[in-house]
Amino acid sequence: MRQDAKVCHVEVDGKVRLCAIRGRLFENLGDRKGPIAVGDHVMIDPTGDPQSIESVIPRRNYLSRVASSHDPREQILLSNVDHMYVIASIASPGFSSNRTDRILAACRQRDIPATLIFNKVDIDKKGVLSDLRDTYALAGVPLLETCAIEGYDGPGMESLRQSLMNKVSGFYGASGVGKSTLLNAIDPSLNIKVGKISKYWTAGKHTTTYSQMHALPIGEDSWVIDTPGIRVFRPFGLTRETLRDLFPDFSAYQKKCRFPNCTHDHEPECEVFEALESGLIAPTRYGSYVEMLDEIGGTQSHADEDEDEES
Ligand SMILES: Nc1nc2c(ncn2[C@@H]2O[C@H](COP(=O)(O)OP(=O)(O)O)[C@@H](O)[C@H]2O)c(=O)[nH]1
Ligand SMILES: [Mg+2]
Ligand SMILES: [Zn+2]
Incomplete structure (x- = not known):
């Protein structure tokens, strides 16, 4: 639909x-x-x-976000999926930890298994891929690397096709990361319109403005829901207490925090913070967590202090 x-x-x-x-x-x-x-x-x-x-x-599952910063209602992005594919490009547009971590947290919140696809591995000029692999391996996220412009036989395509078979999958990613190109590489008969990268914004043009479900001509019953590039995904229904469990890379450390309900934000003897300082947790992951925590609000926030430190 x-x-x-x-x-x-x-x-x-x-x-x-x-x-x-x-x-x-x-x-x-x-x-x-x-x-x-x-x-x-x-x-x-x-x-x-x-x-x-x-x-x-009744939906067997769904992903939802806060509609917008002016509208606190729940907006459902998609429903009834077996698996989410979070698609990110290594460059043009550059990898966004914040965007990626938000949607991964949302998938975990709803118990929807997610795979992270690093696309455009051919243009990893800054050599960011190797660090990204480490970061998301620690977060327990399955990874796939692709170069969608190489088409059907490109790297990672056969294993992507295998994992899409006989499932309903969701594709999520910023505009321009190569979702449509990837779909065409999965099966060229889909013939989906591919955007041009705008020189001014180095982001893709908005060729997809609504979600669309495609039947994949592989397997018996394989579907992909391609979603439009959503700028800010604020998972709906999070609390300060539940957010921390959506970051599996924190779990080994947070068991040892002094306070069992530690939010790893301002509390003393916080083992997550210690792990961050020792380089055992990626600063980008912690950064995404703190930003989401601040959005939830709740305590009179250290948000202002944090913002001051940032700038
Ligand atoms: N270099 C490179 N460019 C790619 C790759 N995949 C897609 N692109 C280009 O990225 C642009 C945006 O692709 P598109 O599939 O429309 O992105 P979407 O907005 O996520 O659907 C197009 O110009 C594609 O040719 C890739 O693996 N490598
Ligand atoms: Mg597209
Ligand atoms: Zn802590």
């Missing part, structure tokens, strides 16, 4: 139908922003014109 504005593309027996969403589904949303997400399984009333979505079958 793909969604733009109020029209949904629903697949029924291999054919796509355009459906409206029954008005009733917008009632009683509570703190949810909308009733439907890409990946949903729905019941439709085929008698209407347009046909309409009557109900959403």
